[in-house]
Structures are given as structure tokens and as C-alpha cells.
Amino acid sequence: MAIAPIRKKDKVLVLAGKDRGKQGDVIEVDRVKGRVLVAKVNMVKKHAKGTxxxxxxxxxxEAYLPLSKVKLVCPKCGKATRFKVGTISDGTKARVCRHCGEMIG
Ligand SMILES: [Zn+2]
Incomplete structure (x- = not known):
């Protein structure tokens, strides 16, 4: 299954876990491990050492979530839908919403 790349500042929908159904902004993408950090999602208690x-x-x-547990939300139509990666006329790649057909960069 090919999934469209998720990037920093994207809005994603959480598909599983205790925050299932929540939406949040991507803070960090860890491509090597295939995981993503989403603002205010999958919060854990961390013991911080004093300085x-x-x-x-x-x-x-926030704790990392596997990329497979989130779905990109289209900023144009607001649907968590499937995206394909297309190439626009000048050769740059853009993600195209399968629901509304908008390119979201
Ligand atoms: Zn859309």
C-alpha cells in the first residue's frame, strides 16, 4: 500500500489508539522509523530532570505514533482521505486529494 507522504505542519486524523478520531498538526516526521509526532495527540507523562x-x-x-495510524486530512475539503502524488507541469511533486481533486503541495 502506497501512502502519500506526510509532512510537518500537515493535519492528520488519528486512526487508532486512545486518541482515535482526534485531529492534530504534525510536529515531526521520523521517516527512518516510519513514525510521526502529532500535537496534543498520544500524550504521555514524562519525568523531566530539573535544571x-x-x-x-x-x-x-507527545509520543510518536506509527505513520500507519494516522491519515492525512485535506486542508481544502477537510476530509481524511486518500492522496496520490502527482507531478505538476513544472516538474514538482504535489499531493492530490482523491476526494476533491485539490493539490495540497
Ligand atoms: Zn480534499
């Missing part, structure tokens, strides 16, 4: 500037303690932090 002279910052007190330590328990902080909420």
Missing part, C-alpha cells in the same frame, strides 16, 4: 533554569517534575509530552 537550574527549570524545575523538574512530570510533564505531558
Amino acid at each position: 537550574p533554569q527549570k524545575p523538574g517534575g512530570i510533564q505531558d509530552k
Whole structure:
């Protein structure tokens, strides 16, 4: 199954896990391990060590989700749909929403 590449700042829908159905913005994509960090999704408690500037303690932090657990949301039509990667006239690649046919770059 070929999935369209997900990039930083994309909006994605979470398909599985405790945050299933939530949408969030992609903070980081780890292509090597095939995982993604989504803002306010899959929050975990992290024990932070204190520094002279910052007190330590328990902080909420995003944890990585597998790329297969998120779906790209089209910014044009708002649907979590399938995308194909097309090439536009000047040779650059763009992602095309299969629902509305818009290119989202
Ligand atoms: Zn669309």
C-alpha cells in the first residue's frame, strides 16, 4: 500500500489508539522509523530532570505514533482521505486529494 507522504505542519486524523478520531498538526516526521509526532495527540507523562533554569517534575509530552495510524486530512475539503502524488507541469511533486481533486503541495 502506497501512502502519500506526510509532512510537518500537515493535519492528520488519528486512526487508532486512545486518541482515535482526534485531529492534530504534525510536529515531526521520523521517516527512518516510519513514525510521526502529532500535537496534543498520544500524550504521555514524562519525568523531566530539573535544571537550574527549570524545575523538574512530570510533564505531558507527545509520543510518536506509527505513520500507519494516522491519515492525512485535506486542508481544502477537510476530509481524511486518500492522496496520490502527482507531478505538476513544472516538474514538482504535489499531493492530490482523491476526494476533491485539490493539490495540497
Ligand atoms: Zn480534499
